[in-house]
Amino acid sequence: xxxxxxxxxxxxxxxxxxxxxxxxxxxxxxxxxxxxxxxxxxxxxxxxxxxxxxxxxxxxxxxxxxxxxxxxxxxxxxxxxxxxxxxxxxxxxxxxxxxxxxxxxxxxxxxxxxxxxxxxxxxxxxxxxxxxxxxxxxxxxxxxxxxxxxxxxxxxxxxxxxxxxxxx
Numbered sequence: 001x002x003x004x005x006x007x008x009x010x011x012x013x014x015x016x017x018x019x020x021x022x023x024x025x026x027x028x029x030x031x032x033x034x035x036x037x038x039x040x041x042x043x044x045x046x047x048x049x050x051x052x053x054x055x056x057x058x059x060x061x062x063x064x065x066x067x068x069x070x071x072x073x074x075x076x077x078x079x080x081x082x083x084x085x086x087x088x089x090x091x092x093x094x095x096x097x098x099x100x101x102x103x104x105x106x107x108x109x110x111x112x113x114x115x116x117x118x119x120x121x122x123x124x125x126x127x128x129x130x131x132x133x134x135x136x137x138x139x140x141x142x143x144x145x146x147x148x149x150x151x152x153x154x155x156x157x158x159x160x161x162x163x164x165x166x167x168x
Contacts, residue, residue: 002027005093007034007073007086007103009127011046012152013056014144016125021066023117024097031068032093033057034086038072047131047161052151059147083110134158135165 004024008017024031035053040046048056050072057070069091076085083106096107096114107114125143133140140158141149152158 003093004028010053011127033070039074060145
């Protein structure tokens with residue numbers, strides 16, 4: 001069995017993430033998804049809880065039939081120990097897929113095989129852009145899979161983001 005590892009904050013999970021999953025899926029038997037910064041929520045840059053992000057991932061991947069394990073991974077703030085921390089929290093995996101320079105460096109230094117994939121519509125497909133559009137009342141739904149939009153609606157995610165971004 002061949003497993004890949006892919007980590008992100010998924011704040012929220014968007015079509016760029018979905019594109020990566022669709023490209024990794026045919027190459028492996030399973031994907032281990034690390035939900036990074038799992039301890040953060042209810043912040044402008046991190047509005048969703050780890051559990052809500054797991055719901056988004058499950059809803060999106062159900063549509064495309066990807067076999068996966070999603071694991072919340074809290075920040076360690078000690079990069080030299082971070083890879084060991086990831087290994088302790090996840091099932092075994094053979095290869096890491098990432099475009100993040102720090103993730104690439106840390107896993108490469110540990111001897112793990114790392115692959116990069118071309119980013120898909122990066123200029124508009126980012127959590128930052130989705131959150132910006134939510135705050136501005138612009139169309140954000142076209143940037144996320146439909147099942148993810150349904151989860152965000154279910155949890156009142158856009159309203160939460162607007163509330164936590166306001167000042168007193």
